[in-house]
Amino acid sequence: GAVVSQxxxxxxxxxxxxxxxxxxxxxxxxxxxxxxxQFPKQSxxxxxxxxxxxxxxxxxxVEKDKFLINHASLTLSTLTVTSAHPEDxxxxxxxxxxxxxxGPQYFGxxxxxxxx
Amino acid sequence: xxxVTQMEGPVTLSEEAFxxxxxxxxxxxxxxxxxxxxxxxxxxxxxxKATKADDKGSNKxxxxxxRKETTSFHLEKGSVQVSDSAVYFCALSLTNxxxxxxxxxxxxxxxxxx
Numbered sequence: 001g002a003v004v005s006q007x008x009x010x011x012x013x014x015x016x017x018x019x020x021x022x023x024x025x026x027x028x029x030x031x032x033x034x035x036x037x038q039f040p041k042q043s044x045x046x047x048x049x050x051x052x053x054x055x056x057x058x059x060x061x062v063e064k065d066k067f068l069i070n071h072a073s074l075t076l077s078t079l080t081v082t083s084a085h086p087e088d089x090x091x092x093x094x095x096x097x098x099x100x101x102x103g104p105q106y107f108g109x110x111x112x113x114x115x116x
Numbered sequence: 117x118x119x120v121t122q123m124e125g126p127v128t129l130s131e132e133a134f135x136x137x138x139x140x141x142x143x144x145x146x147x148x149x150x151x152x153x154x155x156x157x158x159x160x161x162x163x164x165k166a167t168k169a170d171d172k173g174s175n176k177x178x179x180x181x182x183r184k185e186t187t188s189f190h191l192e193k194g195s196v197q198v199s200d201s202a203v204y205f206c207a208l209s210l211t212n213x214x215x216x217x218x219x220x221x222x223x224x225x226x227x228x229x230x
Contacts (some may be wrong), residue, residue, distance in 0.1 A: 006159075032215045042162075043205070043222040049215065095217075103209070104150050105218050107159040108117050 002028045006108035013084055014116055021111045022080045023094030029074040034105065035067075036090045050077045054083050072086035074097040118143045122221035129196055129228050137224045139180075139190040139206035147208040149182055149189040150218065151175075154203045163191075163204070196228045212227050 003026040010080040013019050023033055031052050036044040046070050048058045056069035066088075077096075081088050091112050095105040123138040141147065148167045152160040165172030169184035178193045189206060203225045207218040 004159075034217045043224070044220055046217055049217060051215065075161070095160075103148070103166055104162045105207075106162065107152075110157075110159040 002098060002106040004106045004108040006094055006111050008111060010112045014113045015042050015085055016083055019081045019084055019113060021092055023077045023108050025075045025096045032097060033071060033077040034095045035079050036093045086115045089113055089115045117121045118210055118219045120208055120219055120221035120223050122206050125225040127224060131198055131228055131230050132195045135175045135193040135196045137204055139189045139221060143208060143210055145210050147210045150207045151191050170193040182227055195215050198228045198230055201226055213218050
């Protein structure tokens with residue numbers, strides 16, 4: 001199946017700093033990638049849909065200036081958490097679909113962010 | 117709108133017990149249906165899928181049959197193992213466009229004890 005990687009897998013940062021998370025589709029081209037956030041023992045919360053070469057579409061309640069998404073190529077999307085605060089601590093997961101058809105989404109392994 | 121409803125967890129079973137996790141959906145068209153599994157500290161992995169009515173998806177001993185008449189896609193396994201402990205998500209996809217995310221259920225946590 002298609003493989004999606006994320007980096008880093010775990011990051012600890014100080015409050016006020018920015019953190020960048022990379023999401024790559026390793027063996028397919030992904031015109032669209034999705035970013036999710038997951039709190040402990042809870043379901044996935046879709047944050048935004050990222051389209052290659054255009055601006056991301058954010059879900060209601062997600063601050064676009066805080067969670068910057070860039071999808072510069074067909075295999076790479078980045079999520080930058082700007083001026084991180086402890087409440088941003090969470091598990092962030094990216095996902096991608098191969099182009100065309102109602103196929104599955106392939107998920108990255110997730111990035112655990114802890115803001116001190 | 118389109119939605120997926122899963123049975124509430126957590127589900128706790130003894131090893132070798134039979135597993136059923138119920139999933140029903142509401143959709144305006146003819147969706148493709150999926151089950152994903154999330155092991156602790158990891159992302160979601162596609163477990164199985166079915167794209168049309170009466171299709172049966174199967175993988176690693178798990179099965180689910182696409183039932184259009186009952187709008188259901190229940191996950192079953194005949195004999196669970198401790199290693200099956202995870203969270204299971206049911207999901208659907210309606211559109212032919214890859215730009216729309218899947219619609220997920222809230223997940224069902226399964227704990228299998230030895």
